[in-house]
Amino acid sequence: MHEIDQTGRVTVVGAGLVGSLLAMYLAKRGFQVDVLERRPDMRREEIGAGRSINLAISTRGLHALRQVGLEEEALRHAIPMRGRMIHSPSGELAYQAYGKDESQAINSLSRAWLNKFLMSRAEATGRVRIEFKQRVQHADFQKGVLEVVDESSGSTREVRTPVMFGTDGSGSAVRRELTLLPGHGSAQEQLSHGYKELTIHAGPGGAFQMEKHALHIWPRGSYMLIALPNEDGSFTCTLFLPFQGPVSFESLQTPAQVKAFFEQQFPDALALIPDLVHDFFQNPTGTMVTVKSAPWHVDGKALLLGDAAHAIVPFFGQGMNCGFEDCVVLEECLGRHTRWQDAFEELFRLRKANADAIADMAVENFVEMRDKTADPRFLLEKAVEKVLLNAFPGQFLSRYTLVSFSRVPYRLAYEVGAIAGGIVAELCAGLTRAEDVDLQRARTLIHERLVPFVKEHSDGFGLAR
Structure with missing residues (x-):
């Protein structure tokens, strides 16, 4: 029975x-x-x-x-988000695609x-x-x-x-x-950081006031602000800060302190968040x-x-x-x-x-989002990763691609990430431009390290991409 x-x-x-x-x-x-x-x-x-x-x-x-x-x-x-839009403290923008091309996007x-x-x-x-x-x-x-x-x-x-x-x-x-x-x-295990939700409202006629098809990040080392687009033209922003310390939820106690903090660290976002002080003090501080x-x-x-x-x-x-x-x-x-x-x-x-x-x-x-996304070395490695994804389709695999754009088991994605990261780091030694990467050396490393691993775990990699 x-x-x-x-x-x-x-x-x-x-x-x-x-x-x-x-x-x-x-x-x-x-x-x-x-x-x-x-x-x-x-x-x-x-x-x-x-x-x-x-x-x-x-x-x-x-x-x-x-x-x-x-x-x-x-x-x-x-709303498809095809990459990260990185905002520097001076308001300069840098875009990092998530996948090998525009077809690979995560969706807000x-x-x-x-x-x-x-x-x-x-x-x-x-x-x-x-x-x-x-x-x-x-x-x-x-x-x-x-x-x-x-x-x-x-x-x-x-x-x-x-x-x-x-x-x-x-x-x-x-x-x-x-x-x-x-x-x-x-x-x-509770993260030592909390989060606070803020809102960038839609512009006139429901217009998006920033790039619509990106996940926006203001990386600042030990803390960051992110924003994801909504159907109505607004963005849901989330501020991630330590609970305690010199720059933390504990240290931001007054409207003047909050405004000064945003003026210094997120000036381009501040201009788009008219309800900043109200939302900061009204919305709860979430734990993770x-x-x-x-x-x-x-x-x-x-x-x-x-x-x-x-x-x-x-x-x-x-x-x-x-x-x-x-x-x-x-x-x-x-x-x-x-x-x-x-x-x-x-x-x-x-x-x-x-x-x-x-x-x-x-x-x-x-750690990558709040810290490394603003690091030139990290940006070079990401650019080289993209070159390899396009030059060796199906052979070079990245952790992010496997996690977000396939159904390969997470454990295998984790292990592939370690192997692929090692290959990219090796190829980036002494490199200043991604387009100068040694593809012959890359092919050798991929066939020595990645291809055998994928073959050994072919059942897991056989899942629908």
Whole structure:
């Protein structure tokens, strides 16, 4: 008997991006899905602004949406970002393409829009019921019982479910309950930086006041400002600063200090942010955390996915993409197994090393964005990387390209990045212009180091690009 097929109703805790998409995947398999969401329904109530960090959806996330027929609609609301636009303190601009050509872009998408869209599409399946203001305060995994508080009435009830999925974010209540069990653990590392959301409004007639198809970065060493374009012509800006220190959220206490700081460090942005002082003091200061937990499941009773299992910092633009990829891999595992436990164990085996790899790459990319993007040496290496991507297609591979524009497992992308980075560094020794790179030497190094690695792991690299 197929245990998975016999399970009629399942429960998903958390109706964020991953929970809503997961509900659609489960509905497609024929399950009735109850989704419990702690927040109010964002489609009907205004939820506090100031915590968005726009999404950068790329190949992995788009593939996940394609499986449920939503990719095209999502892309209609997205703005392709083909590279980084670097802003110097004096206002000079330098552009760095993300891929080998204009066809490779990541896409800026409103988190709120996508979440509302996914919730509505999940409900439209007729198999998904989302209940809001429902807070899980205890879980008994063996009995399949959740103790749930209705935040509207204050009443507590028991929800019985044969299988539960925790997609309730980095502060997951389901993970908290899981880690109380023997053999389960969770490590959290908070970044010493926080973030604050600011806004560049659209110009007259909804015009974009900066380059539309770029992710804008003001790198300043230990801190930075970024901006992503929105459909309405505005940009969502995020200021990343240390919590404490000489230049930090702690050191910016008055409107005059904030304005002076922007005048000195981000003068071209200041001219475009009329509400700077208001937004700086009104919007909350967000925290960023890396969560690594293991295992993500209890027998065949419960499973963590997305940030609940493996929260990462936002600097590779892969948090949502990684969580969506969890849903794709779970779907494949469910297709291969007859028992929930076997599917959950395989999912954990396939995803754990990859989730750890992208978590580490995200922290590394933070240093790259805030510090190295303004460094001439780094710019030369990026330019040489682009020359090699075009000169040796399919043979030279970069970490960024594999993470953002392929579905190659993150762990392999991480390892390729180390090999490719070594090749580029070697070729850049004594070089001043990317076009002077020794392509003959490059060919030799690629065939000595990269090609054998790709051959050895050909299964992983065989995934659709």
